[in-house]
Amino acid sequence: MDRVAGIETEYGCLTSAEAPQPNGDAWPVRVKNHLFRKLRAGALDLHYRDYEEPPGNGGFLLNGGRVYLDMGHIEYASPECRQLHDVVAYDLAGDQLLQSALDSLGVEGRVSFIKNNVDHHTGATFGCHENYLMKREAQFTPGALGSLLAFLATRQIFTGAGRVGQANPLAFDFEVPASDETVDFQLSQRADHIVNDIYQWVQFNRAIINARDEPLADYRKYRRLHLLIGDSNMSPFANALKIGTTACILTLLEAGLLPNDLTLEDAVEATRSISRDPTQRWLATLETGLTISALDVQWRLHALASKYLAGCDDETDWLLESWRYTLDALPHKPEALIGGVDWISKKWLLESFMAAENLTWDDPWLQSLDLEYHNIDPARGLFFGLEPAKRIGEWNHLVSRKDLTRTPPPDTRASGRARAVELFRKGSRPYVINWDSIAVESREFLVMDDPFHTYLDEVKEFVRRS
Numbered sequence: 001m002d003r004v005a006g007i008e009t010e011y012g013c014l015t016s017a018e019a020p021q022p023n024g025d026a027w028p029v030r031v032k033n034h035l036f037r038k039l040r041a042g043a044l045d046l047h048y049r050d051y052e053e054p055p056g057n058g059g060f061l062l063n064g065g066r067v068y069l070d071m072g073h074i075e076y077a078s079p080e081c082r083q084l085h086d087v088v089a090y091d092l093a094g095d096q097l098l099q100s101a102l103d104s105l106g107v108e109g110r111v112s113f114i115k116n117n118v119d120h121h122t123g124a125t126f127g128c129h130e131n132y133l134m135k136r137e138a139q140f141t142p143g144a145l146g147s148l149l150a151f152l153a154t155r156q157i158f159t160g161a162g163r164v165g166q167a168n169p170l171a172f173d174f175e176v177p178a179s180d181e182t183v184d185f186q187l188s189q190r191a192d193h194i195v196n197d198i199y200q201w202v203q204f205n206r207a208i209i210n211a212r213d214e215p216l217a218d219y220r221k222y223r224r225l226h227l228l229i230g231d232s233n234m235s236p237f238a239n240a241l242k243i244g245t246t247a248c249i250l251t252l253l254e255a256g257l258l259p260n261d262l263t264l265e266d267a268v269e270a271t272r273s274i275s276r277d278p279t280q281r282w283l284a285t286l287e288t289g290l291t292i293s294a295l296d297v298q299w300r301l302h303a304l305a306s307k308y309l310a311g312c313d314d315e316t317d318w319l320l321e322s323w324r325y326t327l328d329a330l331p332h333k334p335e336a337l338i339g340g341v342d343w344i345s346k347k348w349l350l351e352s353f354m355a356a357e358n359l360t361w362d363d364p365w366l367q368s369l370d371l372e373y374h375n376i377d378p379a380r381g382l383f384f385g386l387e388p389a390k391r392i393g394e395w396n397h398l399v400s401r402k403d404l405t406r407t408p409p410p411d412t413r414a415s416g417r418a419r420a421v422e423l424f425r426k427g428s429r430p431y432v433i434n435w436d437s438i439a440v441e442s443r444e445f446l447v448m449d450d451p452f453h454t455y456l457d458e459v460k461e462f463v464r465r466s
Contacts, residue, residue, distance in 0.1 A: 001084045001247045004133035004451040007091045010073040010126040012114035019110040028074035031101045043425045060433045062406040064414025079414030080451050086409050088239045093404040095376040115232045116374035117189035120367040123167045125193040128232040132225040138254045146263025151249050153271040154294035158326045159242040160187035161231035162343030164370045167192040183276050184361035187343045189231045191275035197267045216435040218449040234383040236399045237340040237392045244319035248305040263287045339388025346373050413448050416455025423463045440466040
């Protein structure tokens with residue numbers, strides 16, 4: 001991949017009546033404090049990062065990532081990664097960190113973190129945000145942007161996490177008309193909550209692409225593409241497809257190789273209609289008025305990526321072959337994707353349970369099982385009981401490493417940041433740690449604006465002088 005990327009994951013929290021504090025709102029705070037103060041997983045912030053982020057609200061980790069509280073959710077931001085394998089592995093490290101805190105507190109089984117994107121009870125949604133570093137000079141022409149949006153609207157056929165039921169999105173500038181449509185099961189958890197294609201203010205007006213220009217790097221060289229449309233994936237294979245295929249499309253965009261005739265008439269409507277389509281024809285309308293299926297969009301972009309990117313490196317070749325394997329299996333042998341594509345895995349589990357218990361889709365039991373699919377505890381989460389095919393199982397096993405909660409990626413600035421976390425934690429002087437800089441007593445700064453540089457030597461010398 002050789003493109004800096006990372007994932008931000010907000011986790012839901014479930015508590016049972018037997019939990020020491022059944023109020024679920026208290027547990028994200030307790031777990032965050034336990035991670036930093038007892039398990040010493042990182043260094044807490046000593047300064048205000050924002051008016052909603054006071055000192056102690058979160059901190060940076062020994063793996064270069066970050067844990068913090070956001071609107072009541074505990075959120076994990078992975079460190080910057082350059083390899084596809086690392087992006088997926090460090091996303092899993094967030095699950096492992098949170099579960100280790102629950103285990104250490106002795107509340108596993110009574111308090112659970114749920115890696116999903118919807119609250120069935122309130123209708124609220126919480127995010128899985130993707131970040132991709134791009135060249136500043138990349139040209140977002142109308143045709144290229146149209147192709148990118150078409151790709152993002154249709155990739156849910158293999159990246160969607162699946163959900164029982166439906167929701168009506170809320171936005172500050174319009175109300176969605178009431179619909180008589182009843183959705184039993186759909187591909188994506190986020191699709192119903194996306195109301196714009198590109199927008200900057202996202203708290204109540206979620207867009208496919210967040211437009212704010214915050215590169216967290218040298219703004220003269222880089223921009224950061226911030227995506228809100230993706231689901232949180234339990235399957236590492238699905239996560240790899242999500243990140244890897246998107247990275248391929250961005251490489252084609254930067255090279256000016258995306259087609260000019262894939263612009264959808266309405267990318268937001270297509271996102272929702274594809275997710276909700278029970279026939280799995282997954283049709284969308286192009287701005288020309290022609291109809292195209294999500295599969296055809298993906299096959300066309302896969303062919304383009306194969307033409308220009310095949311042979312770049314082993315990881316890209318694995319990604320292109322896995323992309324092809326998945327697109328071929330979706331209409332012809334979807335059962336081969338159990339354990340690899342989350343919506344297929346979840347739907348198979350739920351339909352098996354419905355047949356055994358003689359249930360219908362409107363039974364509340366199914367919403368409970370929907371949540372348990374996303375339980376990050378390997379002893380309880382339904383995902384962990386699946387037996388995937390060889391290709392999928394090998395990847396899922398390969399990226400599930402236990403040493404990455406305290407070890408940073410070796411080839412990005414996360415290494416230098418992690419070293420700073422370790423050294424500052426041992427000292428007594430006030431410090432400031434950011435994604436692109438560190439400081440001591442707010443007087444001496446080390447700017448770290450190149451995400452591809454490790455800054456190990458610079459951090460060591462900076463701390464020595466300070």
